[in-house]
Amino acid sequence: MSHLLNQYASNRHLIMPAIGEGMALRLLNRNQLVPIYLSATLATQTLLGETNQGLLTLSEYAKFLRDMRLTTNLPLIADLQSGFGNPLNTYYAAQELERSGGDVLLLNDQHYPAHSEEQPATTNLADLLGKLRAARDATSEGTEIWVKLEGLWEYGPTDILNRMQALTKAGADAIIIDHWQADQLTTIAAQKRTIPLLATWTPSCQMDAQIDAWLDTGLLIREAQRAQQEALAAFMGGIAYAQK
Amino acid sequence: MRKNELMRETFKKAVFGDQIIRMVVAPDALAAKIAEENGADAVFAAGYATSASTLAMPDRGIADFGMMLERCREIINAVNIPVFADADTGYGDLENVKRTVRSYEMIGAAGIFLEDQKWPKRCGHMAGKSVEAPEVLEAKIATAVATRQHDDFLIMSRTDARAVYGLDDAIARSHRYQDAGADMVFIEAPRNREELVSIHEAFPTTPLMANMIEGGATPLTQTADLQRLGFRIVVYPTAMTYAQTYANEALLQSLQETGTTQKFEDRMVTFSRFNHFVGLDEVNAREQCYTPEKMKQYL
Helix, strand or coil: HHHHHHHCCCCCCCEEEEECCCCHHHHHHHCCCCCCEECCHHHHHHHHHHEEEEEEEECHHHHHHHHHHHHCCEEEEEEEECCCCCHHHHHHHHHHHHCCCCCEEEECCEEECCCCCCCCCEHHHHHHHHHHHHHHHHCCCCEEEEEECHHHHHHHHHHHHHHHHHHHHHHCCCCEEECCCCCHHHHHCCCCCCEEEEEECCCCCCCCCCCCCCEEECCHHHHHHHHHHHHHHHHHHHHHHHHC | CCCCHHHHHHHHHHHHHCCCCCEEEEHHHHHHHHHCCCCCCEEEEEEHHHHHHCCCCCCCCCHHHHHHHHHHHHHHHCCCCCCEEECCCCCCCCHHHHHHHHHHHHHCEEEEEECCCCCCCCCCCCCCCCCCCCCHHHHHHHHHHHHHHCCCEEEEEEEECHHCHEEEEEEEHHHHHCCCCCEEECCCCCCCHHHHHHHHCCCCCEEEEECEEECCCCCCCCHHHHHCCCCCCEEEHHHHHHHHHHHHHHHHHHHHHCCCCCHHHCCCHHHHHHHHCHHHHHHHHHHHCCHHHHHHCCC
């Protein structure tokens, strides 16, 4: 059970923003009092200029997390990705992200290396449970482990419920559903559960009332990129005008 | 209690206890683990050894904050005894000092020292040092004390003024640094036993550190003797670096001469002992905790 989410229980539409660079965190630090998700996908864009989170190594991400930790006291959701390898790797990765300042470690069920795509390959449940248990054993009581399930397209709502049940039993503090469609999410959210259920969020998504909280996927950075494209167009236009 | 808290608390208790702390400078995580296993009370992550192990260069202010911090972090993660950190001049002005303090506290250091040399600094026992006006380190110490999040993250002042202006000036500065909030005092490179005595007389109740560098300005003194002289910490900043270098040179000369490492085997740890030392058994056992078979209980 997530003690962190309990603190925000009065916020019926809790959306936790995703960031991948320091100035966005600085902005949120002044204006928000909610947990911040340090997305590995977004950090990969900032640090490597790439879009595939699988290129970002644990040490590179952990350094980014430590730098961000120094700038805020807000709860930070650290991206454990798919554990950076097998359950043994997950054990040491979880230890590293906890001591680098993560309050929540977000483990996904992708096959290692994790990818930033709509239909990622997922790992089997035994491997995922091993990683969850490893992360649990590696961290102290106050650190939460949330599991993001990304294979709805592959294993469907029935199997996802089996996964949720096993993950709950193995000690997950919350479950997040990613890459969902509204009818699938409604089916999943209607089931009885003992830990919080979250889903990924975009501005256009239908927010099901049964979902306990929402995890942003990068609105701020997408808006910033749009603004940059407009600025670039103006810049190129200026150059063309000057050349005339 | 988390490891960071435990290490700070352990170090503070030792500093204000009645036994002298034997603190060994480790050039890297492996050396720190060797120090831990062989009786060191604490490890010091310091500039001379880090410059040597990271850059193969002298301690002349070339190893920067990022390198020093990362090496210290690796050492902290490898051991379960307190790790004290050399924060040099704080790496800039007061804004840099704040970041330095926050960073070392976050990675789990038990404390840091800040010194009054002009940047780029150099090893305290090298010739050609210059120091800032005392106001500079006074402000840095006050800033460090105000920035730390835990009172048991100890701040030590270091002055290098002995070599520049003499012992009296070094003592006067250190009093100012203490008044600014330093928990511990380090006067670098006293030249003889009488100076060690004078330092203690000037700071009879303050935890003091003595620096035992082979070939340095201060005479090598027995730990028990330093304790009698009133010092609370003795640090060995170069011994492991010099011993490693000596052993590696001898090994490679032997290889060069004989074409094999065989003649040197009696001066090495064995394959199995080394694997045991770095925890191979524990890692293998850990992996076995998460096999698919063991995970069936959750299905």
